[in-house]
Amino acid sequence: MTTPVLRVQDLHVHYRTAAGPVKAVNGVSFDLAPGERLGLVGESGSGKTTMALALMRMLEQPARIEGGRVLLDGVDLLALSEEQMRRIRFDRLSMVPQGAMNSLNPVMRIRDQMIEIFNAHGRHPDKAERRERIGHLLERVGLKRDVADRYPHELSGGMKQRVCIAMAIALRPQVIIADEPTSALDVVVQRQVMETLGAVQKDLNAAVILVGHDMGLMAQFADRIGVMYAGRLVELAPVRQIFSAPQHPYTQMLIASIPSLEEKRLFKGIPGVAPSLLNPPSGCPFHPRCPAAFAPCPTINPALEETDAGRWVACHLHSEAVLHDSRA
Amino acid sequence: MTPVLEVRAVGKVFRAGGFFKRDATVALKDFSMTIAGDRPVITAIAGESGSGKTTLARLLLGIIEPSMGEIRYHGVNLKAMNGDQRRRFRQEVQAVFQDPFEVYNPFYHVDHVLTTPVAKFGLARTRDEAYTLIETALHQVGLRPEETLGRYPHQLSGGQRQRIMIARALLLRPKIIVADEPVSMVDASLRATILESLLKLKQEFGISLIYITHDLTTAYQLCDDIYILYRGTVAETGSVEQVIKQPKHPYTQLLVSSIPLPNPDQRWGGDVPAMSERNNGSGGGCPFAARCPHVMERCHIAPPPLYQTSAESAAACYLYDDQPELRQRPVAAHDLLNPH
Numbered sequence: 322m323t324t325p326v327l328r329v330q331d332l333h334v335h336y337r338t339a340a341g342p343v344k345a346v347n348g349v350s351f352d353l354a355p356g357e358r359l360g361l362v363g364e365s366g367s368g369k370t371t372m373a374l375a376l377m378r379m380l381e382q383p384a385r386i387e388g389g390r391v392l393l394d395g396v397d398l399l400a401l402s403e404e405q406m407r408r409i410r411f412d413r414l415s416m417v418p419q420g421a422m423n424s425l426n427p428v429m430r431i432r433d434q435m436i437e438i439f440n441a442h443g444r445h446p447d448k449a450e451r452r453e454r455i456g457h458l459l460e461r462v463g464l465k466r467d468v469a470d471r472y473p474h475e476l477s478g479g480m481k482q483r484v485c486i487a488m489a490i491a492l493r494p495q496v497i498i499a500d501e502p503t504s505a506l507d508v509v510v511q512r513q514v515m516e517t518l519g520a521v522q523k524d525l526n527a528a529v530i531l532v533g534h535d536m537g538l539m540a541q542f543a544d545r546i547g548v549m550y551a552g553r554l555v556e557l558a559p560v561r562q563i564f565s566a567p568q569h570p571y572t573q574m575l576i577a578s579i580p581s582l583e584e585k586r587l588f589k590g591i592p593g594v595a596p597s598l599l600n601p602p603s604g605c606p607f608h609p610r611c612p613a614a615f616a617p618c619p620t621i622n623p624a625l626e627e628t629d630a631g632r633w634v635a636c637h638l639h640s641e642a643v644l645h646d647s648r649a
Numbered sequence: 650m651t652p653v654l655e656v657r658a659v660g661k662v663f664r665a666g667g668f669f670k671r672d673a674t675v676a677l678k679d680f681s682m683t684i685a686g687d688r689p690v691i692t693a694i695a696g697e698s699g700s701g702k703t704t705l706a707r708l709l710l711g712i713i714e715p716s717m718g719e720i721r722y723h724g725v726n727l728k729a730m731n732g733d734q735r736r737r738f739r740q741e742v743q744a745v746f747q748d749p750f751e752v753y754n755p756f757y758h759v760d761h762v763l764t765t766p767v768a769k770f771g772l773a774r775t776r777d778e779a780y781t782l783i784e785t786a787l788h789q790v791g792l793r794p795e796e797t798l799g800r801y802p803h804q805l806s807g808g809q810r811q812r813i814m815i816a817r818a819l820l821l822r823p824k825i826i827v828a829d830e831p832v833s834m835v836d837a838s839l840r841a842t843i844l845e846s847l848l849k850l851k852q853e854f855g856i857s858l859i860y861i862t863h864d865l866t867t868a869y870q871l872c873d874d875i876y877i878l879y880r881g882t883v884a885e886t887g888s889v890e891q892v893i894k895q896p897k898h899p900y901t902q903l904l905v906s907s908i909p910l911p912n913p914d915q916r917w918g919g920d921v922p923a924m925s926e927r928n929n930g931s932g933g934g935c936p937f938a939a940r941c942p943h944v945m946e947r948c949h950i951a952p953p954p955l956y957q958t959s960a961e962s963a964a965a966c967y968l969y970d971d972q973p974e975l976r977q978r979p980v981a982a983h984d985l986l987n988p989h
């Protein structure tokens with residue numbers, strides 16, 4: 322494998338609350354290859370946004386990174402000063418946040434919002450060059466140059482979402498994190514936005530982490546899929562295998578719940594409620610809802626292990642060691 | 650029997666005020682639909698981003714007033730309701746709003762959105778009873794009451810906030826729920842669970858649902874009828890079987906072919922047609938003309954009426970001008986299904 326551009330190692334993020342720490346990210350590790358498209362899916366509330374914000378070091382109180390490393394080209398982002406991190410954001414690592422279109426400043430023209438990014442990084446001080454660059458960026462995401470002179474409220478949701486992508490790629494980062502970039506858009510615009518993101522990503526050879534719930538978009542866009550459950554990464558595999566032969570029972574049930582246009586009114590949700598992140602169950606966090614749970618599951622939390630080349634799963638059903646032990 | 654809800658040729662125009670002198674936006678044009686009183690229905694509203702879906706929801710809820718036409722609840726114009734009628738309307742027609750980031754007051758615990766309606770509509774006699782009601786509703790949307798209540802909105806994930814809004818609607822047992830993208834931020838399995846509980850509301854309590862969504866697959870799963878909006882007008886309407894499985898309008902065809910299939914081996918085919926410069930939809934013709942692969946000269950001149958394309962569907966497109974026009978107003982997809 323090529324040297325990963327991003328390595329996340331045993332990341333822990335807690336929200337410190339009066340009732341105790343909410344363990345929103347609980348020991349997540351993965352590598353991201355240059356130019357790779359990683360889809361991140363999982364239960365609502367499983368810690369995807371929290372993890373994305375942790376990678377960007379954009380978490381706010383009472384969230385705290387309690388442990389782990391985030392290596393961007395070998396440099397641990399968690400060890401950098403705030404000023405060093407500020408210079409890395411947008412430049413090497415950028416994000417299209419959840420609900421991005423609401424994050425645009427309503428009283429500033431798009432052009433001025435983009436200029437702010439350039440200024441913050443000392444880029445394109447020349448006015449003519451800057452104008453050209455902004456025009457080019459907008460065209461790159463399928464917008465007209467004159468969008469630069471508009472205010473956010475004068476743009477449709479899809480247009481705003483593309484503006485956010487244009488801002489995220491403005492400084493040609495190596496890694497782009499997009500948190501549900503299209504969940505408010507119609508399928509035609511969705512497709513345009515994703516194709517735009519895909520094209521610029523290829524152009525820059527940037528890696529993309531796409532967070533989302535739309536399994537259709539994931540199937541269309543991602544190379545690999547990571548599945549989160551209760552703050553942990555429970556499966557990580559190439560996209561085809563996630564859809565055709567998922568290994569973790571949670572992933573299997575998630576895939577089985579995807580509706581199709583073939584059969585009507587077959588709702589296959591997963592019975593039960595997502596586990597508490599304040600008092601997580603002992604053992605595997607999925608065991609209370611897992612139809613395949615057996616002896617070790619309530620007590621031993623399975624580690625994410627490589628089962629086949631490139632396939633990772635955190636489940637005792639697939640763990641050599643535990644199966645061996647429990648039979649012995 | 651008087652319909653529960655009747656939308657008669659409603660239009661909404663937003664006039665740009667303040668600093669920016671731009672043209673007025675026609676968010677919705679000549680829209681009609683009926684929710685019958687004899688049996689509950691689940692109606693999907695789908696269409697382009699910005700096509701007027703949220704505007705329609707806000708009109709139905711009486712949050713904004715129509716610029717043209719009228720909306721009647723049990724035969725009474727929303728504008729002309731007396732105090733009692735208004736109170737009844739507010740309880741019986743409930744909303745799940747699109748943007749879970751907007752509706753919460755950041756200074757109140759999320760409990761507020763659940764306890765307020767319980768108190769206001771006198772749904773419980775005691776505190777315990779109120780708590781039990783709230784607890785049940787939260788369970789129905791997959792939330793743990795003990796870890797949800799007492800939190801501020803920013804302490805919950807996007808999907809969790811969205812689900813509290815649904816719990817609120819479930820709690821009130823209304824007659825009609827208007828849900829604007831209620832599950833856009835939750836995962837597939839939870840989506841299935843929540844949609845199933847909405848379907849149960851219809852089956853067990855006779856609650857009608859207006860389901861606004863971009864997700865045509867869940868619309869197909871859940872709904873009886875559908876309206877496809879394009880730039881404030883109805884492009885196609887009818888039963889979901891007809892409209893989603895056999896789309897007739899070129900815009901519906903584009904929508905259906907753009908559904909991202911959850912299968913990595915079945916990629917999106919073809920290209921998305923770009924907007925032509927000639928007509929950006931603001932002229933007098935068919936709003937889809939600028940992108941339509943079948944565009945004809947007449948499409949630029951006058952907007953097409955709805956033609957009955959099958960026993961259960963109608964499309965606003967001249968390709969079907971050999972079919973009878975749907976003249977009768979208001980048009981309800983449901984009337985198409987069961988001609989009187």
Ligand SMILES: Nc1ncnc2c1ncn2[C@@H]1O[C@H](COP(=O)(O)OP(=O)(O)OP(=O)(O)O)[C@@H](O)[C@H]1O
Pocket residue numbers: 336338343345364365366367368369370371372382383384598803804805806807808809834835
């Ligand atoms: N400020 C906070 N205080 C306490 N708990 C919090 C806070 N913010 C988030 N959480 C909790 O942390 C968990 C992870 O939240 P996060 O937003 O990362 O989830 P997510 O996977 O992105 O969910 P979604 O798919 O719904 O967006 C959730 O259970 C949430 O309730």
Ligand SMILES: Nc1ncnc2c1ncn2[C@@H]1O[C@H](COP(=O)(O)OP(=O)(O)OP(=O)(O)O)[C@@H](O)[C@H]1O
Pocket residue numbers: 478505506507663664665674675676697698699700701702703704705747
């Ligand atoms: N308060 C307002 N003032 C001015 N224009 C408005 C207002 N509300 C909506 N509009 C405009 O009306 C049109 C329809 O908007 P609406 O929000 O109803 O669309 P939508 O179908 O819900 O879109 P989406 O799928 O993106 O949620 C858009 O062009 C929008 O910009």
Ligand SMILES: [Mg+2]
Pocket residue numbers: 369370371419806807
């Ligand atoms: Mg999130």
Ligand SMILES: [Mg+2]
Pocket residue numbers: 702703704747829
């Ligand atoms: Mg809307």
